[in-house]
Amino acid sequence: xxxxxxxxxxxxxxxxxxxxxxxxxxxxxxxxxxxxxxxxxxxxxxxxxxxxxxxxxxxxxxxxxxxxxxxxxxxxxxxxxxxxxxxxxxxxxxxxxxxxxxxxxxxxxxxxxxxxxxxxxxxxxxxxxxxxxxxx
Amino acid sequence: xxxxxxxxxxxxxxxxxxxxxxxxxxxxxxxxxxxxxxxxxxxxxxxxxxxxxxxxxxxxxxxxxxxxxxxxxxxxxx
Numbered sequence: 001x002x003x004x005x006x007x008x009x010x011x012x013x014x015x016x017x018x019x020x021x022x023x024x025x026x027x028x029x030x031x032x033x034x035x036x037x038x039x040x041x042x043x044x045x046x047x048x049x050x051x052x053x054x055x056x057x058x059x060x061x062x063x064x065x066x067x068x069x070x071x072x073x074x075x076x077x078x079x080x081x082x083x084x085x086x087x088x089x090x091x092x093x094x095x096x097x098x099x100x101x102x103x104x105x106x107x108x109x110x111x112x113x114x115x116x117x118x119x120x121x122x123x124x125x126x127x128x129x130x131x132x133x134x135x136x
Numbered sequence: 137x138x139x140x141x142x143x144x145x146x147x148x149x150x151x152x153x154x155x156x157x158x159x160x161x162x163x164x165x166x167x168x169x170x171x172x173x174x175x176x177x178x179x180x181x182x183x184x185x186x187x188x189x190x191x192x193x194x195x196x197x198x199x200x201x202x203x204x205x206x207x208x209x210x211x212x213x214x
Contacts, residue, residue, distance in 0.1 A: 032214055048213065049145055051206055053190035055213075079213060091214050111214060119187070119206075120213025121145035133145045135210035 001067065001075055003059030005052050007082040010089045015076060024073050024096040028103035030111045032091035034084045038134075042127040048081040048090065049133075051119040055079070062113045070106035072097040077110060079120060139199050141171070142206040151175040164195050168207055179209055 012031065019027065036043050063075050073096045080090050093110045097103040122134045137160035143151050151171070161167035168181050185208040186195055192208075199205060 049148075050213075051142065051144055051187070051208070054187050054192070054206065054208075057191050115214030116211075118211060118213045119144065119208050120211055121209070122212040123145075133149070133209075134212035135146070136212060 001060075001063045003056060003063055003077045003079075005050055005055050005059075005079055005081055007080070010078050010080055010092045012089070012092055012094075015078060015092060015094055019074050019076060019094050019096050021073060021096055024098060026097045026100040026103040028095050028097075028100070028107040030091075030093040030107050031089055032111070034086050034088045034090050036086045038124060041129070043086070044125045044127055045083065045085050046125060047083050047123045047131075048079075049121045049123065050079075050081040052081075054119045058117055058119065059114070062110060062117065065113070066095075066106045066110050069109065070095075070097070071099070071102040072106045075106060075110060077114060079114065079118065081120065137201040139167075139201070139203045139205055141167070142204060144206065144209065146179070146209050147175075147177055147207055150177050160201055161199055164197060164199060164205065167199070167205070171207075179207075183210060184208055 066075050075095045077093045095103045095107045123131045125131045138157050140157050142155045143153050164186055187206045189204050
């Protein structure tokens with residue numbers, strides 16, 4: 001069960017292998033991609049700022065809560081920070097369980113909690129204006 | 137008796153600072169009100185969360201010497 005912040009590209013295959021366990025029949029994963037638009041504006045790229053110590057503490061709490069809420073075997077999340085290009089992977093969540101229902105549900109719950117709670121802020125760069133810090 | 141305050145995102149932009157050392161305040165709401173006036177932060181206290189020493193804390197937490205405080209504007213990760 002690990003939560004990490006990284007400035008490097010996320011290697012989803014390596015993360016998936018770390019979660020591999022013959023006791024589990026299900027693996028559910030989510031990838032958050034950097035998209036090229038927001039609210040009708042063309043986005044050229046973005047930068048994630050972060051309070052790393054707090055993010056890792058809160059990220060670990062989220063994974064611990066997921067373990068308590070869902071019948072899962074293991075869960076992990078990696079969030080990228082710094083400059084990200086369009087189509088880059090910004091966040092990855094992986095969950096293993098004996099059965100798929102819990103894996104799907106926990107995966108969604110984790111990414112929803114990550115988006116709500118982690119001290120990470122996105123600054124979008126637009127073709128048509130100055131960068132702004134997104135809130136919420 | 138001092139604390140350190142960390143600034144992120146919109147608060148960092150408004151203050152122009154990553155962090156600063158300040159005298160120990162009597163409360164976190166008092167501290168934020170002073171900094172809001174000094175730097176022109178647009179966020180009201182109710183819009184922020186607050187963290188102490190790397191973990192979220194309550195606004196009622198009484199700061200201690202050496203604490204590292206961060207005011208957390210609405211987030212946009214994920």
